[in-house]
Amino acid sequence: MKKALAIDVGGTKIYNAIIDETGKILSDVEKHSTPKTFDQIKAIFTEIIKKYEKDVDIIAFSTCGEVNNENTKIVGSTGNIAKEYPNMNFKELSTKPVYVENDANCAAWAEAKIGAAKDSKNSVMITFGTGVGGGIIINNKLFKGKSGAAGSMHFKMYPDKRRKCTCGAWDCFEAYTSGPGLAKTAAEMTGNPDVTTYDIIDGVKNSDDKMIEIYNRWHDYIISGVIGLANLFDPECFVLSGSMAEFIQTDRVEKEVNSEIITAPVKIFKATAGNYSGMIGAALLALNSGGING
Amino acid sequence: MKKALAIDVGGTKIYNAIIDETGKILSDVEKHSTPKTFDQIKAIFTEIIKKYEKDVDIIAFSTCGEVNNENTKIVGSTGNIAKEYPNMNFKELSTKPVYVENDANCAAWAEAKIGAAKDSKNSVMITFGTGVGGGIIINNKLFKGKSGAAGSMHFKMYPDKRRKCTCGAWDCFEAYTSGPGLAKTAAEMTGNPDVTTYDIIDGVKNSDDKMIEIYNRWHDYIISGVIGLANLFDPECFVLSGSMAEFIQTDRVEKEVNSEIITAPVKIFKATAGNYSGMIGAALLALNSGGING
Numbered sequence: 031m032k033k034a035l036a037i038d039v040g041g042t043k044i045y046n047a048i049i050d051e052t053g054k055i056l057s058d059v060e061k062h063s064t065p066k067t068f069d070q071i072k073a074i075f076t077e078i079i080k081k082y083e084k085d086v087d088i089i090a091f092s093t094c095g096e097v098n099n100e101n102t103k104i105v106g107s108t109g110n111i112a113k114e115y116p117n118m119n120f121k122e123l124s125t126k127p128v129y130v131e132n133d134a135n136c137a138a139w140a141e142a143k144i145g146a147a148k149d150s151k152n153s154v155m156i157t158f159g160t161g162v163g164g165g166i167i168i169n170n171k172l173f174k175g176k177s178g179a180a181g182s183m184h185f186k187m188y189p190d191k192r193r194k195c196t197c198g199a200w201d202c203f204e205a206y207t208s209g210p211g212l213a214k215t216a217a218e219m220t221g222n223p224d225v226t227t228y229d230i231i232d233g234v235k236n237s238d239d240k241m242i243e244i245y246n247r248w249h250d251y252i253i254s255g256v257i258g259l260a261n262l263f264d265p266e267c268f269v270l271s272g273s274m275a276e277f278i279q280t281d282r283v284e285k286e287v288n289s290e291i292i293t294a295p296v297k298i299f300k301a302t303a304g305n306y307s308g309m310i311g312a313a314l315l316a317l318n319s320g321g322i323n324g
Numbered sequence: 325m326k327k328a329l330a331i332d333v334g335g336t337k338i339y340n341a342i343i344d345e346t347g348k349i350l351s352d353v354e355k356h357s358t359p360k361t362f363d364q365i366k367a368i369f370t371e372i373i374k375k376y377e378k379d380v381d382i383i384a385f386s387t388c389g390e391v392n393n394e395n396t397k398i399v400g401s402t403g404n405i406a407k408e409y410p411n412m413n414f415k416e417l418s419t420k421p422v423y424v425e426n427d428a429n430c431a432a433w434a435e436a437k438i439g440a441a442k443d444s445k446n447s448v449m450i451t452f453g454t455g456v457g458g459g460i461i462i463n464n465k466l467f468k469g470k471s472g473a474a475g476s477m478h479f480k481m482y483p484d485k486r487r488k489c490t491c492g493a494w495d496c497f498e499a500y501t502s503g504p505g506l507a508k509t510a511a512e513m514t515g516n517p518d519v520t521t522y523d524i525i526d527g528v529k530n531s532d533d534k535m536i537e538i539y540n541r542w543h544d545y546i547i548s549g550v551i552g553l554a555n556l557f558d559p560e561c562f563v564l565s566g567s568m569a570e571f572i573q574t575d576r577v578e579k580e581v582n583s584e585i586i587t588a589p590v591k592i593f594k595a596t597a598g599n600y601s602g603m604i605g606a607a608l609l610a611l612n613s614g615g616i617n618g
Contacts (some may be wrong), residue, residue, distance in 0.1 A: 096587075106586065152470050164556075168462060175462075175558020176446050177588035184586055185552025187483050189500075189545055199551065199584040206483075251483055257493065258479025262458075262556065264469020290493040292400065292478055293390075294471035 032317050034090040035082045036309035037075065038133065040064060041094060041110035044071075046078045047306065048086060049313035053144045057082075059306060068114040072123075079124045089128045090316035091120060092136035092308035096179040101129050101315075105178055109161065109196060129316035135172055135181070136311030137303070138165025141269045143314050145303030150266035154259055155301070156183060157272035158252075161196060162204035162211075166263065172315070185258065187251060206251040209274050215251075216244045231277055245277075252278060253286045256298070264293040271301030326611050328384040329376045330603035331369065332427065334358060335388060335404035338365075340372045341600065342380060343607035347438045351376075353600060362408040366417075373418045383422045384610035385414060386430035386602035390473040395423050395609075399472055403455065403490060423610035429466055429475070430605030431597070432459020435563045437608050439597030444560035448553055449595070450477060451566035452546075455490060456498035456505075460557065466609070479552065481545060500545040503568050509545075510538045525571055539571075546572060547580045550592070558587040565595030 031050050038045040044064050048057040062074050079089060095108035095116055104116040120128045131139075138147075138155035147153035151170050157163040164181040166173040173180050184195065184202040193214065195202035205211050209227045216225040220240060230248075233241025256268060270278055284298035303310060325344050332339040338358050342351040356368050373383060389402035389410055398410040414422045425433075432441075432449035441447035445464050451457040458475040460467040467474050478489065478496040487508065489496035499505050503521045510519040514534060524542075527535025550562060564572055578592040597604060 105588070150470075168467065173462065175587065176444075176560050177558055179587040180556065180558035182555040182558070182586055184555040185479065186548045187480075189481050189548035197586050199586075254480045254483035258552075259556075261476040261478040262460075262474065262553075264471055264474035264476070266470050292476055292491045292493075293469065293473040294399070 032088075033086045034088045034129075034313035034316050035079065035086040036090045036092065036313045037078060038306070038308045038312070039071075039091060039093040039111075040133065041108075044074055045306065045309060046082070047309055048082060049090075049310055051314070051317040053140065053303075053310045053314050055306060055310070059309075064111060066112060068112045068117070071112060071115060072118065075118075075123050083124050083126050086126065088316045089120075089124045089126055090309075090312035091128070091130040092133045092312035093130060094133055096177070096182075097130050097132045097135075098178045099174050099176075101131055103130065127316075129312070131172075131312055131315055132165070132178070133308045134163030135165040135174075136309070136315065137271060137301070137307040138167060138181075138269070138311065139172055139315050140303040140307035140311035141271070141301055142167045142170070144310070145307065146269045146299035146301055147267050152263065152265040153267050153269060154181075154263055154265050155269040155271060156256075158207060158209070158270065158274035158278070159272035160209055162208045163272075166265075168263075183255075185255070187254065203251070203255045207248065207255065207274075211251075212244070212248045212274070215247055216241075219244050219247070227274070227277075249279065249282060253283055256283060256287050257290050260287055260291045260296050261293055265296060267297040267299055269299050269301050271307070275300055326382075327380045328382045328423075328607035328610050329373065329380040330384045330386065330607045331372060332600070332602045332606070333365075333385060333387040333405075334427065335402075338368055339600065339603060340376070341603055342376060343384075343604055345608070345611040347434065347597075347604045347608050349600060349604070353603075358405060360406060362406045362411070365406060365409060366412065369412075369417050377418050377420050380420065382610045383414075383418045383420055384603075384606035385422070385424040386427045386606035387424060388427055390471070390476070391424050391426045391429075392472045393468050395425055397424065421610075423606070425466075425606055425609055426459070426472070427602045428457030429459040429468075430603070430609065431565060431595070431601040432461060432475075432563070432605065433466055433609050434597040434601035434605035435565070435595055436461045436464075438604070439601065440563045440593035440595055441561050446557065446559040447561050447563060448475075448557055448559050449563040449565060450550075452501060452503070452564065452568035452572070453566035454503055456502045457566075460559075462557075477549075479549070481548065497545070497549045501542065501549065501568075505545075506538070506542045506568070509541055510535075513538050513541070521568070521571075543573065543576060547577055550577060550581050551584050554581055554585045554590050555587055559590060561591040561593055563593050563595050565601070569594055
């Protein structure tokens with residue numbers, strides 16, 4: 031059975047493992063802190079690849095940043111990683127083939143193949159964390175668009191410039207539904223800039239009226255966004271993932287979304303492919319040459 | 325060369341013409357007023373088909389309402405046409421094959437094949453009129469989603485229930501950017517419920533400050549929506565069509581959208597496939613079995 035060396039590259043951590051074509055993790059998962067500079071990041075890649083490339087058929091990167099439709103390089107800039115990182119020449123890192131895909135797209139692919147969306151031909155995965163990412167599957171293929179950036183969850187919640195998004199634009203879905211977005215809403219609603227997402231979740235557990243109001247507002251933003259996505263993409267399901275997803279009431283989102291959309295009903299699931307879904311998706315895409323729509 | 329009898333069905337008019345597989349209209353275009361009842365509509369279809377079916381290979385309907393992925397029937401309800409119309413059994417209307425597709429999807433297909441988007445693999449067409457419709461082409465295929473309703477331009481401009489949309493939900497793109505949506509904005513901004521879209525366009529021509537402010541607000545809504553669509557779909561271009569499109573400043577929309585999106589730049593075009601793009605698209609889809617993505 032074919033195997034991939036999967037490497038997941040985020041702003042904070044780099045993970046690697048050997049994964050087979052069914053998505054099974056065959057090795058220990060190794061973890062490194064993401065270093066500050068391009069050269070240090072490249073040195074870690076080189077070290078990992080030197081150690082394992084002989085045991086695998088392909089190197090599969092799941093990385094922050096949007097990736098081109100040829101799966102060879104990052105296009106545009108990425109947030110919280112060395113600013114030269116997008117210039118990485120992945121192909122020259124190994125004598126084996128190298129495949130690169132965006133981490134949210136990899137996770138969406140893992141969910142579509144072995145996770146919550148495995149019975150769906152069309153699915154939309156949304157990751158809620160420090161940012162908000164998206165990966166969209168259309169007709170069993172990964173949807174990339176013309177430049178590889180399709181599925182970017184930067185559509186507007188308001189048309190009138192209220193809150194700046196990390197992407198540089200105004201009022202994106204991310205700016206209201208990410209962890210920092212929820213904290214910002216809390217600061218606006220309480221006048222206290224120090225309320226954390228933990229305070230909000232704790233407050234909800236302890237029946238604090240104000241925290242429940244903030245938590246409900248956060249759900250309203252999520253529901254508003256998902257309604258639009260359901261009408262635009264008409265998928266069988268949505269998969270919610272990321273560190274903030276555990277606090278989302280999926281039953282409530284599903285009920286409210288289905289009461290407003292004009293497309294056929296959607297299912298709302300939590301992700302089930304696990305913490306390493308990025309690596310698993312990268313390996314599955316790389317080993318089975320998953321089709322691309324774009 | 326193969327030919328289709330194309331029939332365009334709207335709430336006000338029914339058109340028909342014979343069109344070949346290159347999209348050329350070979351006959352006069354006939355026009356009927358859309359009657360009130362299901363039986364009267366069916367009688368017009370029967371009359372048209374009886375007259376022309378012997379001359380063509382297929383009957384191609386471009387219709388209001390979303391159409392299933394098998395292109396045989398309407399799914400869900402439609403706005404301003406006899407409420408039983410979605411029950412029409414199109415197949416039994418002719419001894420020749422019958423193909424049915426949504427009118428906005430047909431127009432988007434015509435633009436993608438012979439119109440403004442003919443050099444694009446991925447395009448988003450938006451029709452601005454009494455309502456706002458959409459048709460999306462992904463990787464040279466019509467994007468339909470699981471139930472045929474993908475590309476519905478019902479995503480929210482605000483998350484907090486300000487203006488009801490004709491679809492029954494709140495604050496959809498349609499509710500702010502359609503002709504009636506523009507008039508509603510004018511009523512809100514002037515306190516006068518009788519301002520028409522004509523008054524606004526005339527006012528802009530005559531440098532009326534208030535009308536210019538309303539016109540600019542309308543553009544802000546359009547630009548906000550297109551930014552989100554560009555980030556989600558990453559298309560090469562947008563095609564703006566419909567009776568209201570002639571009043572949209574495409575250069576301004578293109579410039580502002582490209583200054584905010586995180587995907588690669590998009591082009592904004594006006595539609596070029598003409599008034600009969602629905603019939604042309606239906607004929608091209610029916611005769612060339614255009615692929616479906618969903």
